[in-house]
Amino acid sequence: MLAFLVQRIGQAMLVMFVISVIAFSIQDGLGDPLQQMVGQSVSAAERVKLRDDLGLNDSIVVQYARFAGKAVQGDLGTSYFYGEPTLDVIMEHLPATLELVIAASLMIAFLSVPIGVYAAIKPRAWLSKFFMGVSTVGISIPVFLTAIVLIQLFSIGVTVDWFPDDTGWGQWLNGALSTNGGMPSYGRGDDLTHLFGTWYSGFFSENGLLHLLLPAVSLASIMLPLFIRLIRAEMMEVLQSDYIRYAQAKGLAPRRIHFLHALKNTMLPVITVGGVQLGIMVAYTILTETVFQWPGVGLMFLEAITRSDIPLIVAYLMVVGLVFVITNTVVDLIYGLVNPTVKLTGKKA
């Protein structure tokens, strides 16, 4: 176990080193920092001196060492646009993204497990076929399109007048197919509760939760089909195994077999995949936050790109990289702990 731990942590540090080199080369390759700092009125001699003072004439290795040293101490430079340390800017925006991810994950967890299990137990029922059909369509809809459709339906509203208005059924159908709109589709609302530090939460007010609803549903919609398919596939495989047949032969109640014995072994791979999916979720938050103008790190990153705010881009890369590396390592370690068949020393078979 110790060897496994050391190997995984070593690998994580190697990956982090590569990320930092990439981030550093972006910082180094994009534009001249001197040009960003001083205007045209500074003379050539002063420029040379400034260049020397800033250490821009040092060798690449020395410059990288300085960058990495500062980064380890939590100094990732100052944002051009905000005029604050980049890490502070990220910490201000992080809670909004975290709340979005938490809300979406809750929706996924509470919907995917029952639907996936049902579709595995009764694969021939029309309801399971319906769920599987919907999830195939769901995988094919990009997350920003789901978001736009949700805005059109529930924020702007749709008026349907295809059916004759002078008949009772026409009026009813028109009314049933029309939507009112009015759901907030912009930002987080103005009723946020201060928790601690930079964390202002929208979880504790009706206004905040209403603002959260559409973005969270959009974000959940892209992952939900994946998880339903995964849980169904794993569960069907587990239901074929000998120990389940034994439990059935013993005459245990089907409910007990499905939810106690089978579900336990189904969730093992699901949790691992879930951990890795967290990374994919970060990419989708950029899209969701752009559509809903949600003031999280994804929107911040995209704005930093349009503003060419290079220190902020670099800091975002480093922070997201760190989050990915930590999650993946933790998921690997947990998997090694709970599943004894994983080869701990990582030897090739």
Next chain:
Amino acid sequence: MSTATLSRWSRFRESFLWYSFKRDKIAIVSFVVFVLIVAAGVFAPLLAPADPYDLTQINIMNSELPPMWLDGGDPQFPLGTDAQGRDLLSTILYGTRVSLLIGFGAVLLQSLLGILFGLLAGYLGGRVDALLMRVADVQLSFSTLMVAIIVGAVFKASFGNLMFGEIAIYMLILIIGVAEWPQIARTVRASVLAEKKKEYVDAAKVMGFRTNRIMFRHILPNTLSPIFVIGTVQIANAIISEAALSFLGLGMPETQPSLGSLIKSGFDYIQSGSWWITLIPGLVLVVLVLVINLLGDWLRDVMNPRLYKG
């Protein structure tokens, strides 16, 4: 010559692939829709009533006209116009062309990279294998979309808006192709590992063929069916990635729109009630991706290759 093609055709007619295709209604419908969309994209310059790249044909007075079946619609513009007064039908046809071009181009590139690296890793093993698969692991753990967004952002920042717009098609093919190669490399490697143990490979070695010849002429043809399956699904993924990048403003410029940038430009006007500019291209995108995914599902069931299970 003609006998060879004839026998190949009749061999195809008797194959299991054709047999199961004929019996699967979903596969037939998906294939027909897919062929129609591809044809619409390829022949866009012939089919489109107007040329959206030609500025002289655009009149700003025609902007934001609804589709012709709604009040205020003009039969000259069957699907309405966008905010610049371009005919939406023509823009969608040209946009489909751009999206398909990038989708196929990116999958071609990632197949080349994936097949090469997968073959090397699987056949040579050892250090080459460890290094390549570690890189693939790390890249996959970051999610391909994230890698594509970051690379796109860096390219855009270093080339500047104008220059990036001009070379956007090639950039997107490059970005998506490089971001997704591990998917194919892993599949290829898994089947190479299985093929490597078979007798025909031993036979080829004994006959003294060089490693290159064994890898590309003997093993590669036997790993093609999983590549085919995963490649189909990857086209759908590449088209979605392209749309996502364009939607974020990291892809095709509005002067040369893909389906993604059409959705993006329409989204700015959705609050004013012009839903068609964004939702009609969106519908085309979803149908295109859906039929490709359905075809991929069908192919996977028929060919049943040893797909890498991640």
